[in-house]
Amino acid sequence: MTKDDFCDIDIFMTGLKRRNPAEPNFHQAVHEVIESVMPIIRDSQAYRDASILERITEPDRIIMFRVTWMDDQGNVRANRAWRVQFNNSIGPYKGGLRFHKSVDLDTLKFLGFEQTFKNSLTGLPMGGAKGGSNFNPKGKSDAEIMRFCHAMMTELQRHIGEDTDVPAGDIGVGARELGFLFGQYKRLNNRFAGVLTGKGLSFGGSAGRKEATGHGAVYFLKEMLAHRGDGFDGKTAIVSGSGNVALYAIDKLLELGAKVVTASDSSGFIHDPDGITADKLEWLTQLKEVKRGRISEYAEHFHCEFHAGQRPWMIPADLALPCATQNELNHKDALTMINNGIQAVAEGANMPSTTEAVIAFHKAGVLFGPAKAANAGGVAVSGLEQSQNALRIAWTHQQVDEKLQEIMKDIHQKCVQHSELNNGVVDYVKGANVSGFIKVADAMVAYGAI
Ligand code: GLU
Numbered sequence: 001m002t003k004d005d006f007c008d009i010d011i012f013m014t015g016l017k018r019r020n021p022a023e024p025n026f027h028q029a030v031h032e033v034i035e036s037v038m039p040i041i042r043d044s045q046a047y048r049d050a051s052i053l054e055r056i057t058e059p060d061r062i063i064m065f066r067v068t069w070m071d072d073q074g075n076v077r078a079n080r081a082w083r084v085q086f087n088n089s090i091g092p093y094k095g096g097l098r099f100h101k102s103v104d105l106d107t108l109k110f111l112g113f114e115q116t117f118k119n120s121l122t123g124l125p126m127g128g129a130k131g132g133s134n135f136n137p138k139g140k141s142d143a144e145i146m147r148f149c150h151a152m153m154t155e156l157q158r159h160i161g162e163d164t165d166v167p168a169g170d171i172g173v174g175a176r177e178l179g180f181l182f183g184q185y186k187r188l189n190n191r192f193a194g195v196l197t198g199k200g201l202s203f204g205g206s207a208g209r210k211e212a213t214g215h216g217a218v219y220f221l222k223e224m225l226a227h228r229g230d231g232f233d234g235k236t237a238i239v240s241g242s243g244n245v246a247l248y249a250i251d252k253l254l255e256l257g258a259k260v261v262t263a264s265d266s267s268g269f270i271h272d273p274d275g276i277t278a279d280k281l282e283w284l285t286q287l288k289e290v291k292r293g294r295i296s297e298y299a300e301h302f303h304c305e306f307h308a309g310q311r312p313w314m315i316p317a318d319l320a321l322p323c324a325t326q327n328e329l330n331h332k333d334a335l336t337m338i339n340n341g342i343q344a345v346a347e348g349a350n351m352p353s354t355t356e357a358v359i360a361f362h363k364a365g366v367l368f369g370p371a372k373a374a375n376a377g378g379v380a381v382s383g384l385e386q387s388q389n390a391l392r393i394a395w396t397h398q399q400v401d402e403k404l405q406e407i408m409k410d411i412h413q414k415c416v417q418h419s420e421l422n423n424g425v426v427d428y429v430k431g432a433n434v435s436g437f438i439k440v441a442d443a444m445v446a447y448g449a450i
Contacts, residue, residue, distance in 0.1 A: 009035060013027070016030055025351070030113060034053065034057075036430045037434055041053060046445050056440065056444065057113070059085065059112060059113075062083070062085070064105075066081070067135070069147045069148045072141055081132065081135075082105060082133075083129065083160075083165070083167070086115065088128075089127060089447070090125055090126070090439060091126040092125075092161075093127045093129035093164065094127060094165070094382065094386075096131075096132075096169050097167050097168070097177075098131075098133075099148075099171070100134070103132045103133060103135075104134065108131060110350075110351065111350055114350055115379070117437060121372060121435060122411065123410060124384075133152060135148055135152075137177075145177060146180045149180035149184065150183075153185050154184065154188065156181075157185050157188050161195055162194045162390070171243065171325065174289075178200070182195075194386050197385040198210070206385035206388055206395070207395060207399075210248070212381035212404055213377055213378030214245045214247060214348060216380065217245070217348040217375050219404065220376075220408050221374070224346070227426065228367070231257075235259070236318050236319070237258045237259065238312045238320050239260055240311055240328060241349065243323070246263060250281055251281060253319075254277070262315055264312055264324060265324075268296065270296070270298045270299045271304060271305045274304075283301065283302075311324075311329070314340075319345075320342055320344075321348050322345070322349055322353065326349065327352065327353075328349065329357050330354045330357055333357060334360040338366065345367070347374050347375060348374065351371055367428075370428055372432050373415050376408075377407070381400060415435060416431060417431070418431045419431030
């Protein structure tokens with residue numbers, strides 16, 4: 001293969017698929033970035049000489065290990081876990097840990113790849129990584145979760161550090177898990193350092209971190225709407241998910257004057273045409289974060305509809321925030337939403353829309369905020385948590401929130417600057433990919449053949 005072949009998207013993708021067989025999520029994430037950046041590669045002799053595309057799509061390293069733990073019945077259990085250290089060109093590796101039965105290497109490679117560009121977009125010095133396990137937290141007791149987290153950290157601790165790799169939470173890893181993970185790190189190393197983010201407020205966590213991804217996604221949506229002279233007043237939103245991202249996205253949407261009519265979990269979605277109020281949201285937060293119950297209980301409690309096994313995309317609305325998981329919104333869903341008059345979509349989850357869905361939104365002139373821009377608020381406040389830990393200080397909630405708003409504004413600005421108009425609408429996918437890519441690629445060129 002010649003250097004010029006790397007300028008042909010199809011030839012490049014054929015090679016990438018051959019090198020990474022049976023990894024459809026990773027292929028999807030890479031293809032989207034490659035499509036956006038290929039014109040820059042064609043124009044840049046320096047990037048071509050440095051084989052940037054070939055290098056930036058190859059993780060620096062992948063650590064794979066067994067996690068052995070004991071369940072409440074005394075059975076010895078074994079899970080598989082990974083840390084994908086994708087790229088540390090612009091800072092220590094940074095990215096969450098996911099515990100879910102669907103976790104495999106494909107998922108973590110796509111997430112680590114996306115994280116590299118997302119972290120670059122925040123403007124903070126963070127490389128990209130992702131990790132996790134196929135451990136299924138559903139139905140596990142607190143004691144089982146603790147034993148699993150301690151066992152996971154027993155192995156992971158040798159690969160992380162505040163200047164090396166700083167994991168955080170993701171699906172299935174929240175405040176409870178991060179407490180167990182940090183406790184075990186501290187016990188094994190006898191060091192109190194900022195090696196994880198999303199920590200509890202009493203042991204080095206940042207004010208505003210738990211709200212950051214959801215609030216950040218709504219701040220990004222606010223920027224997209226404002227850019228075309230619009231706002232939230234009188235708008236209805238459909239949200240998927242009911243985890244950390246969804247709950248705080250709903251919270252900020254309500255504060256800014258939108259009406260939110262849906263939320264979901266893996267069993268289905270609720271449709272509350274009167275709107276989820278602040279009181280109902282408080283109840284839902286208790287249900288999901290404390291009781292760890294099912295979303296159908298919301299429908300029973302507040303007497304609204306529960307649609308078992310479905311996603312909320314058929315409910316007419318002006319705004320949509322997919323905040324559950326990857327590929328949860330497909331082409332058919334996008335067409336339904338377009339027919340129903342959707343105006344803007346902001347991705348709270350990572351890669352929730354399929355490639356075909358994104359194309360449909362672009363064709364229809366729908367404002368589309370891709371995950372690596374729209375949900376970057378979470379990792380951005382993780383970056384602020386790292387800074388506070390390094391300085392041994394704690395900023396107030398207001399200080400962190402102001403910085404988060406500035407960062408989301410700045411990301412929006414970078415997207416606009418690096419994009420082009422698609423059907424008269426800013427192409428945020430292109431803007432995010434190009435802007436995130438250039439910073440990482442320039443650093444890689446500066447280092448020489450590493
Ligand atoms: N898991 C989150 C993400 O997808 C946060 C990562 C972090 O804070 O390091 O960006």
